[in-house]
Amino acid sequence: MTAPAATPGPGGPLLLGVRHHGPGSARAVRAALDAARPRAVLIEGPPEGDALLALAADEAMRPPVALLAHVVDDPGRAAFWPMAEFSPEWVAIRWALDHGARVRFIDLPAAHSLATGEEPAGEDAGPRVDPIGALAEAAGYDEPERWWEDVVEHRAAAADPCAPFAALAEAMTVLRETYGDGGHPRDLIREAHMRQQLRSAVKEFGAEVAVVCGAWHVPALAAKFTVAGDRALLKGLPKVKAELTWVPWTHRRLARRSGYGAGIDSPGWYGHLFAAPDRPVERWMTKVAGLLRAEDRQISSAHVIEAVRLAGTLAAMRGRPLPGLAETTDAVRAVMCEGSDVPLGLIQDRLVVGDVLGEVPDAAPAVPLQRDLVRAQRTLRLKPEALERELELDLRKETDAGRSRLLHRLRLLGIGWGEQTRARSTGTFRENWRLRWEPELSVRVAEAGVWGTTVLGAATAKAESEAAAASALGAITALAERCLLAELPDALPVVMRALADRAALDTDVAHLAQALPALARTLRYGDVRGTTTAGLAEVAAGLAERICVGLPPACAALDADGAAEMRTHLDAVHTAIGLLAEDAGAGPDGLRERWSAVLGRLASRETVPGVLRGRAVRLLLDDGRIESEDAARLMGLALSPGTAPADAAAWIEGFVGGASGGGMLLVHDERLRGLVDGWLTSVAPEAFTDVLPLLRRTFAAYEAGVRRTLGELVRRGPAVRTGPGEAAAPGFGTGLDLARADAVLPLMALLLGRGGPGGANDPERPQHPNGTDELGAPGILDDPNYLAGVGK
The missing domain is CATH 1.10.150 (DNA polymerase; domain 1)
Known part of the structure; x- marks a missing residue:
């Protein structure tokens, strides 16, 4: 294979081999086109995009942008052709539009590439070759980016603008002779189509044709291949119906680390070099x-x-x-x-x-759902941005409530523009979101277009479909919560009917326990957002009643994993019933009283695992249903010598474990702390090894300051009380240790400037008869009342 010419000769086109997204290549392409002035410019890209090329001259089009191709019946099958301001392809497109030259894409049509997909490299295909890396290694560089910068980006302008392309084409010719297709067998099919398009352009425009493509393909376009051979390679390719449009892109997605095959390491730096x-x-x-x-x-x-x-x-x-x-x-x-x-x-x-996000004009083709989304974004002043940002919403304000509805509807459609985070305020009228617009979300929007032409309509249809298909009760309750957050009034009745049907048939207490918290949150949000939730309240009350009846038997004879899972359900149901009890009433027959009775049965049954018994006692204590003396009594029974150490450790984990404030409870309640400490010191050495992992898991969840305080209190020992009416701070005695108090006096005198030679206590320092020193200041260290106060 001979090296191709980079300058147009008799009957030969101008072949400009480039590196995708290379600013040096972009400048060289512009210089070569200015010098050659071709009538037609052919560019590596899908031919279906020819109708979209004119939009590149629109003032509202701001790179980085990408051609997005997707299968009409399956929008998830998509491909992107990104272009930045410093991409040679983009420079060639703009040059052709500015100079009245014809511009076309000549790569394999997206209809074929989407049908075949990217062919993976296997043992038969050979190793994949990085051309830039191979040339850098041949030149003695250990870093391809450094070689490219030295040879291309920092190269002074050549007298002949086409000379650099000829040198690069010669190098690529040697690589192709050595490595063949370089582990990319699909390139042979693509290059066959490029040659066909090139022949047609030469027949139409003669030699005044320029081709801008990856330098790897230049030898294949310059070499002699028969028309029949190229047709044979392209015969019988699978085909799908594809649609193309322009979508915004980001510098971050141009980076190689984003997974884009032709990416670069430093798009922001390259953009700077070009501009x-x-x-x-x-x-x-x-x-x-x-x-x-x-x-x-x-x-x-x-x-x-x-x-x-x-x-x-x-x-x-x-x-x-x-x-x-x-x-x-x-x-x-x-x-x-x-x-x-x-x-x-x-x-x-x-x-x-960099976090540069491109822009696409409104004239670009888009599915109706995309257009409705853009209108909503403008109305709510919620502009997509590539840079991640925090958004705090106050649901009492109409604009913020509209933003919340939009973000929740998009999440229901699988368009993850925003991720909800923990709100700084405990009020239910606030939401916090973390937003970042990724180019791939354009594909998600196209996929969601099958559900409707508007965000509201599509989200409603998607929710109704999920309600009909859901089989798990927890999934339907979560869906009901999402419908309420997204404010989908037409979908909520459908979801409610499905919820009532599933709830009536499901007898698994764990499933009921998973479903109830979502219903409780839904009722609370309904109050804040002003939506009607009467039907939900009836279903939630029924679920709560069934949980109260079925939970005690379900907690018996569980293994360690089952008990840990049930503890999670126990906490969730307790919180949910706290929310529901406001509507259920607080009288003797109220929901909260019935739940407290359930917790009492769990706390006293020996067949219930220790972690659940301990947790039940803690919940009763926190709600004020039992006094601390009762909790101490139950703890004493659980930690008695007749209880197996593993069971006792599990009880402790349920009572004070996790992020439930158990550490502070032990800090402030000396009796409970003493019970735990006494049990821990009495565990036999051989049993201590078995319970140690459980204890470490229990106390490791405490904050460092809490653990440090507990250790200090245990080291000091219990408080000493000399009489029934006298109180003592934890770890301190009730009496005054005068010897220890006197030891503080020299240090206090030094700090106050009253000690040492010449100080107030110096016998050689002159004193006035009224008890003041020579400056008239009282000798406070001689005051017995003051000294007594210091000692205390």
């Missing part, structure tokens, strides 16, 4: 300084000057033509970050990669 008119290093350091100043770091112009000088010195020492990203990063770390990698991580995230 900077001059002095790229100086301008970059100014950007870095601005970012660090915004984070309240003290960065001056002297830092910028010194960082630029150091980057240049490093480049000279390393034999590089200009400072690259490695040199600028090292200089920033040394000068602006004081050797720390912490602020450097911020620079990497915000500048080297």
